[in-house]
Amino acid sequence: MKEKLKVGVIGGGPAGSMVAYLLSLDGHDVTLFEKQKALSRKLCGEYLCPKGVELLENLGLKETLCSQFLPLSGMILSSPQGVVVQCTFPQIEKAWSGISLNRQQFDQNLLNLAITKNVKVKLGFNIKEVLKIKKGWQLLSDSFEEFDCDLLVAADGRVSPIAKKLKHSGKLNTSRVAIHFYLPRIAHKDLRYGEMHIFNDGTYCGIDPISDEEVNVSFVVDAKKIRSKNLHQLCQGYFQQSPRLVEMFGNLPLNIELKTVSPLKNINNFVAGNSLAYVGDASGFIDPLTGEGIYNAILSAHLLADSIRMEQNLENALKIYKKNKKKIQLQKKFLNTAFQSVIKxxxxxxxxxxxxxxxxxxxxxxxxxxxxxxxxxxxxxxxxxx
Ligand SMILES: Cc1cc2nc3c(=O)[nH]c(=O)nc-3n(C[C@H](O)[C@H](O)[C@H](O)COP(=O)(O)OP(=O)(O)OC[C@H]3O[C@@H](n4cnc5c(N)ncnc54)[C@H](O)[C@@H]3O)c2cc1C
Known part of the structure; x- marks a missing residue:
């Protein structure tokens, strides 16, 4: 696109920072608004899938963004009957591996990268209102009068307040809740594999060895379970069902901080058009089962920036982005639904x-x-x- 756009990006997660970086690289005038005053470590399994690693490599960003993190060779799967299978990522074209991230560092690396490419980053700016104006959008926050832009990119995450305000969110029917915590690692310190433990009642637990000292643990359970038991007892009960988890961690320490997240889904019926595009979780998100939210965040940012680069007209670019995004989402939906049925x-x-x-x-x-x-x-x- 020859015309240089004034772009407003809402959200400084992987989707927002990546789209801001890519659009600024193409010469657009980009301002990113993030409501937090400083980026925090988000509740996340912190596993970047091999395809996500490949995308960063193709963009020439793997070293810059991930050099301080450890690779993952594959996944260990444990069935409800205690069958344990060690799977290594198949080596097809290149040396495939996933990566265990620290989300605070990764998100900060990406935001810093955007800043080096002249993105104007406004931290502590909570965008309260977005209004359609003749050419583009007007953004309003508590701390400034107004900001007008030709293109608005909403990268405001799974809950997407912007999609809710603009009535672009779909109806959710989910009762799944994630319980998240960190544990010190006791056994298998040398094994660079993620783990997925599946239990008889459809609960699953993802394990990501962030470092030799720290393991990221996420349970996904039915909401009814957390109403009937306290979180610690509930997770301890699941640990006791798995000899491998007991071997790895012993008993669940009493002083760990357990946090819950819900909903684990987001439906966006609009995705793009009318000088507005959603990227990342804000454009749609399904249960974090296969750990690919970060990949989808950077992929959607890349797809949007690519369509804008290739097309002369913004609305055409948004149409192409929407079509490509929906195609990918449909494939993911199929895969996720199949895995969810197996797990249950x-x-x-x-x-x-x-x-x-x-x-x-x-x-x-x-x-x-x-x-x-x-x-x-x-x-x-x-x-x-x-
Ligand atoms: C329990 C759990 C485990 C997960 N595990 C994995 C995993 O292992 N691997 C993986 O790839 N994915 C995982 N995910 C998904 C992953 O965390 C998300 O897909 C990813 O964070 C999406 O990035 P994003 O940039 O779209 O959104 P976010 O990272 O959520 O960023 C959105 C940003 O927008 C900001 N914001 C929101 N509203 C406003 C506003 N009004 N004004 C200004 N700023 C605003 C927020 O502060 C936030 O920083 C998991 C998710 C959950 C819930």
Missing amino acids: SPILCKLIAGFIQKKKKRADFFIGIIGNIDTPLKGIVKMLLT
Whole structure:
């Protein structure tokens, strides 16, 4: 696009900082508003899937953003019956690995990068109101009069206050809640694998070894469970069902800080048009089961910036972005729904665990689907042919 746009980005998470960086790199005049005065460590599994690592590498940003974090070689899966399968990310084109991040550092690295490319970053600015004006949008916060822009990018996360205000949010029917905490690591310190533990009642627990000292733990449970028990007892009960978790951590220490997050879903019926685009979680988010929210955040930012670069007309660019974003979202929805159904059925879990356990390559292709290395269809065909 030849015309240089004045862009307002709301949100300084991975989606907002990445889109601000990419648009500024293309010469647009970008201002990013973040409501926090300083970025904090978000409640997140902090696992960047291999496809996300590849995208950063292709953008020439992997070193700048991730040099202080450790790689992940694959995932260890544990079924409700206690079958444990170690899966390594399949090596298809390059040396695939995931990365264990620290979200505060990663988000800050990305924001710093945007600043080096002339993005004007306004921290502590909570955007309260957005108004459609003749050409573009007007943003209002508590701390300034008004800010007019040609393009508004809403990267305001899963809860997306902007989508709610503009009535772009869809109806949610979810009863899942995440419980999140950090633990010190006791056993398997040398093993650079993430873990996914599935329990009989459809609860699952993701483990990400951030460093030798710190492990990130996220449970996803039905909301009813946290109403009937305190969080510590609930998680301790699940730990006791898994000999591997007990071996790794012992008993759950009493002094850990457990936090909950919900809802774990966001539906956006609009996505883009009328000088406005949503990116990241704000454009749609499904349960954090396959750990790809960060990848989707940076991918949507990249797709939007690419469409704007290729098209001469902003509305055409937004149409193309919307089409591409919806296509990807549909594939993810299919994959996520399939995995959710498996997790809720102990018999299916047992069958799949038995099937992938028989051959190491089969297990690796399975985890390749979860890590976005292969599309679901390609991965399933490879598993069946192995
Ligand atoms: C329990 C859990 C575990 C997860 N684990 C993983 C994982 O292991 N791997 C993975 O890839 N993904 C994971 N995710 C998802 C991942 O955290 C998100 O997909 C990712 O943070 C999305 O980035 P974002 O930039 O779209 O939104 P966010 O990171 O949420 O950033 C949005 C920003 O907008 C700001 N903001 C909001 N409203 C306003 C406003 N009005 N004005 C100004 N600023 C505003 C917020 O302060 C925030 O900084 C997990 C999510 C949950 C809930």
